[in-house]
Amino acid sequence: MIKIEKVTKKYQSGKVNVKALDNVSLDIKPGEFVVLSGPSGSGKTTLLNIIGCLTRITSGRLWLANQEVSHFPDHFLAAIRREKIGFIFQQFNLLTGYSTWENVSLPLLPMGIGEKERRYRAMKLLEELNLETRADFMANELSGGEQQRAAIARALINDPEIILADEPLSNIDRRHVKMVIDSLSELKKRGKTIIASSHELQTLMAELVDRTVYFDSGKIPDGRRNEQ
Numbered sequence: 001m002i003k004i005e006k007v008t009k010k011y012q013s014g015k016v017n018v019k020a021l022d023n024v025s026l027d028i029k030p031g032e033f034v035v036l037s038g039p040s041g042s043g044k045t046t047l048l049n050i051i052g053c054l055t056r057i058t059s060g061r062l063w064l065a066n067q068e069v070s071h072f073p074d075h076f077l078a079a080i081r082r083e084k085i086g087f088i089f090q091q092f093n094l095l096t097g098y099s100t101w102e103n104v105s106l107p108l109l110p111m112g113i114g115e116k117e118r119r120y121r122a123m124k125l126l127e128e129l130n131l132e133t134r135a136d137f138m139a140n141e142l143s144g145g146e147q148q149r150a151a152i153a154r155a156l157i158n159d160p161e162i163i164l165a166d167e168p169l170s171n172i173d174r175r176h177v178k179m180v181i182d183s184l185s186e187l188k189k190r191g192k193t194i195i196a197s198s199h200e201l202q203t204l205m206a207e208l209v210d211r212t213v214y215f216d217s218g219k220i221p222d223g224r225r226n227e228q
Contacts, residue, residue, distance in 0.1 A: 001028060001029065001030040001064065001065055001066070001161075001162070001193055002026075002027070002028040002051060002062075002063065002064055002162070002193065002195075003026075003027050003028075003061075003062070003063040004024060004025055004026045004027075004047070004050075004051070004060070004061075004062055005025050005060055005061040005062075005063075006023050006024070006025055006059070006060040006061070007021055007023070007024045007025070007047075007050065007057050007059070007060030007061070007062065008021055008022055008023055008024070008057065008058050008059045008060055009021040009043075009046055009050065009055065009057055009058050009218075010058045019218050020043050020046040020218055021043045021046050021047060021050070021057075021218045021219075022043075022217070022218040022219050023060075023219070024043070024047065024060075024218070024219065024220055025220075026047075026213065026220065028193060028195065029193075030161075030191070030193055031188075031191045031192070031193055032193055032194075032210045032211065033184075033188050033193075033194045033196075033205075033208055033209050033210050033211075034194070034195050034196075034209075034210060034211050034212075034213060035195075035196050035197070035198060035201050035209050035211070035212045035213070036048070036195065036196065036197040036212075036213050036215060037197070037198075037199060037212050037213070037214050037215070038214050038215030038216055039216070042215035042216055042217060042218065043215045043217075043218040043219070044166075044197035044215050045090075045166050045197060046218075047215075048164045048165075048166055048195065048197060050062060051064075051085075051162070051164060051195060052081060052085050052087055052162075052164045053069060053072075053077040053078075053080055053081050053085070054081070054087075057070060064080060064084065064162075065084065065161070082107060082110055082111070082158065083158070083160075084160055084161050084162055085160050085161075085162045085163075085164060086107075086154075086155035086156055086157075086158065086160035086162070086163045086164070087155050087164050087165075087166075088151055088152050088155045088163070088164065088165040088166065088168045089151060089166055090166040090167045090170055092147045092148060092150070092151045093151065094139035094142075094147055094150060094151060094154075095139060096138065096139050096140040097138070098138070098139060099135065099136050099137065099138060099139070100126065100131065100134050100135050100136070100137050100138075100139060100142065100146075100150050101118075101119055101122040101123060101126065101135040101136065102122075103139050103150055103154055104122040104125060104126065104150060104153045104154045104157055105118035105119065105121065105122040105154075105157060106154065107154065107157050107158045108121065108157060108158065111158075121157055122135070122153065122157065123135060125153035125156055125157060126150075126153055128153075128183065129149040129150075129152060129153055129179060129180075129183065130149075130176070130179060131146060131149050131150060131153065134146055134150075144172075145172045145173050145176055148168075148170070148172050148180075149172070149176065149179070149180070152168065152180060152183065156183075156187070160192070161192065161193060162192070162193045162194075162195070163184075163187060163192055163193070163194045163195070163196075164195050164196075165184075165194065165195070165196035165197070165198070166196075166197050167197055167198050168180060168184070168196055168198060168201070169181075169198060169200045169201065169204075177200075177204070181201075181204055181205055184196075184201075184205065184208070185205070185208055188208050
């Protein structure tokens, strides 16, 4: 389903070119649960953003669902993001001027789905994540853990084939970690492809994680892309 071939991503920092990713190649099968591991700044989040069509590559090629998307125009990439990918961002990215359920249902707006149906779908997910009582709260009125769970619900609202999670257990108190893990476990059982950057998931979901891929300075060291 996902093929990354010799991908390099450079950023300009003043007069210096910084390589966030350096000639990275990786294949991820449909339904696979892959954890990206490595120190801060090693390239994990950059790769998630590239797979999610949020960041363009400097060189290399990317395939999603057997279709090369490396050089697709923005409007095609937007459609892929909307229809195939769910994002769980480390910084939540909730809109403060909207209620919890409205934030969760935002990905459905471009699909032309009416308010009644959007709220119904959002409430189902909020109930699963024990957040239904906060449905009408503004996003900025939620605690950090509640915002993270709302962000997870938003990622799942369009029933995507691919789930991209950047540190999905960050800012969640221990009472709700199991709830998030159970949600990811159910997605795995439903055949979703899950790619997450997280040290904790590697330990807490060892029986469900298919592979751990280690990053170091924008590279995957030889022999460290297929560890169980």
